[in-house]
Amino acid sequence: MIAPGVAGLPIGAFGLFGDAFNFVFSGREAETGGVTVGGTGQVIDLATTQLEVTVFALAVAIVLAMPVGLWLGHRQKGEFLAVSAGNAGRAIPELALIALMAAAIGVGMVNLVVALAILGIPPILTNTFVGISQVDRASVEAARGMGMTEFAIVRKVELPLAVPTIMGGVRTAGINIIATATIAPLAGILTLGDFIIARNVYGDAGVLAGAVLVALMALALEGTLAAIQWAMTSRGLKLERS
């Protein structure tokens, strides 16, 4: 099928990629007939949902995992727990987690965010622990000698020095979460993954458009988190690295 294209451009000439491009910008009849699918309206709708669940889940994961990692790292305790949590987290099959969550507990936003947050917790916990516990103990002792409280040591000494490692964990978590948010339609929340999963509705053009959009969103999220990391890293650490 040759698509007419946006603004008269001969987009059909680019094959399926052109057709997918066209799918994003102008609606068309669904493969199943009847309703109109695709077009900027639906794309923005689904992309917004995907971003929302990703940000929610990442926030929940940070709030739950980071304090534990900070505390364990500061006390230099629980290395086995923190590191094995990271290893175990990688072994969780995302698809099974989402499917089981949806089947056993039910579909919906809250359950989805919980399932996605579960995927985000291990890398944040492990990296926060590793980052904090690898801070030079001499610096910590010096801070203690200056009369800093334990809380101040964490906040003013350990945390700034561990920013690159901690943010590494947050970035891994973010990538995992946004990638898994793609299969959220299985849990009843329509994200851009709907284009990919429901091929019978959107056709191959929709599938490819969904794939491109998801890839772009993941790269944009990674870029944003990298920029946040850069902004949070102290000048001294940046000089040391370059």
Next chain:
Amino acid sequence: MIEPATSFAAIDQSFFTDRSGGGCIQENKLFCPGWVVDNYDRYVDPTLQHLVLVGSAVVGGFLIAFALAILAHRHRFLQTPFLAGTGILYTIPSISFFFLLLPITGRGPLTAIIALTAFNLQIIFRNITNGLRNVPPNVTEAATGIGMTRSQVLWRVEIPLSMPEIIAGLRIATVSTVALATLAVFANGGGLGTEIVSGSNITFKTGIIVAGSIAVIMAIVFDGVLLLTGKLLAPWQRKRVIT
């Protein structure tokens, strides 16, 4: 405007009627051991397919990443572009990657293997380059001093000393790939995912639990085997590596 996806909620009755286990299956309880006993054979093929997907992706990813790391070790200026390039491949979600390949390789295991390989590159590449970089300079200088050529230093000194990091990278890559390969079902790539989304039905809890558990066990076994391999290849254990 937004149409619901295919109705995953609709349970395919034929899937259950011929299954044993009393009322457990009909009521779709959380876990029906009776069904598993009678149906374990249906997990054999998906498990084997899963092993092929993971094996190919990890071996392929290792070979490519190893070549890239050796190149970047010889020519330091390549390190940044290689890291950035593999970083992009790592960031693109696998499920999206499957379908970016759709116009090129279509649907099937090959598509899934390519996407999973691309995902692996960064993890393995970064660990190999870190390992090579962490070899103490005095060791390589001593090796040069006793008359080793550059490639002898690389193959007989630097790579063996980097073994703990290389194995650590392979462990992370393998475990992650075992979990990710469940998504291959969306690319018609087979694997354990077929038993999770069996017959457009993702509400059958026992099936999800069995397939998910096989994946987790597979990840643990691979991890253990690589851990032992690492111990054998680097008996001195230069230092502890936190993965």
